[in-house]
Amino acid sequence: MATRASTLPPGIEGDFTETSVGGNDSWLTYETTRWYTNAFIIQEGSPNKLLLGYKKRGFGAHLYNGFGGKVEAGESPAEAAARELKEECGIDAPLQHCGSLLFVTRGGPEWAFQIEIYRAEEYSGTLTETDEMRPEWFRYPNIADVTPSTDLAVTKENGESLPPIPYDTMWPDDVHWMPLLLAGRHFVGRADFELDNEGKYKMLRWWFGVPA
Numbered sequence: 001m002a003t004r005a006s007t008l009p010p011g012i013e014g015d016f017t018e019t020s021v022g023g024n025d026s027w028l029t030y031e032t033t034r035w036y037t038n039a040f041i042i043q044e045g046s047p048n049k050l051l052l053g054y055k056k057r058g059f060g061a062h063l064y065n066g067f068g069g070k071v072e073a074g075e076s077p078a079e080a081a082a083r084e085l086k087e088e089c090g091i092d093a094p095l096q097h098c099g100s101l102l103f104v105t106r107g108g109p110e111w112a113f114q115i116e117i118y119r120a121e122e123y124s125g126t127l128t129e130t131d132e133m134r135p136e137w138f139r140y141p142n143i144a145d146v147t148p149s150t151d152l153a154v155t156k157e158n159g160e161s162l163p164p165i166p167y168d169t170m171w172p173d174d175v176h177w178m179p180l181l182l183a184g185r186h187f188v189g190r191a192d193f194e195l196d197n198e199g200k201y202k203m204l205r206w207w208f209g210v211p212a
């Protein structure tokens, strides 16, 4: 059950209703922030379809994710999101801003990632595999009855020919906000991670909410 947020994580400001919170570690500190984007194509139908890309190289390699990257000097986040979508999978889309995620690591990059998240229901152009990303479609269930913490990967659904959302090969925070994204809701969140000795990112603490 969502509760009105009493204490927001550092870096999150506003009036939000908490949808998911966890972890016992202290919030990590950071000195600088860099801006990033992440874009998803979401199509309701039979089945409902979500476009993800398998990242072939760089940060988050071997994970499925939306399409995105750094906001370059002189660009707005919306311009960067459109550019990255085109560069990484060859398509254009009427992207709409729907979320903001603060991503902080210990042992990884020393800056905090401010990630602006976009979605679109349509696109033009031909989906193309690039050096960085391999686009693939996944199915998701009808979300009317799904709460923010429902594990969509195991929910019974139609459209058996597409695989379910591959949460096991995504950033661990994504399961907390993906239902909000799929439901077309606006959301904000913070997730702190630690890079362990084996080169894996472990989530230490997280908080997600929707505008109150």
Ligand SMILES: Nc1nc2c([nH]c(=O)n2[C@H]2C[C@H](O)[C@@H](COP(=O)(O)OP(=O)(O)OP(=O)(O)O)O2)c(=O)[nH]1
Pocket: 036, 037, 038, 058, 059, 060, 065, 066, 067, 068, 069, 070, 084, 103, 113, 115, 132, 171, 172, 173, 174, 191
């Ligand atoms: N879904 C999800 N995406 C994340 C998380 N953390 C995180 O950095 N990302 C995304 C934001 C960016 O889209 C991407 C990191 O950017 P990148 O490493 O591809 O950026 P880049 O500048 O090297 O790429 P590029 O511009 O060369 O294409 O990963 C997370 O916890 N969940």
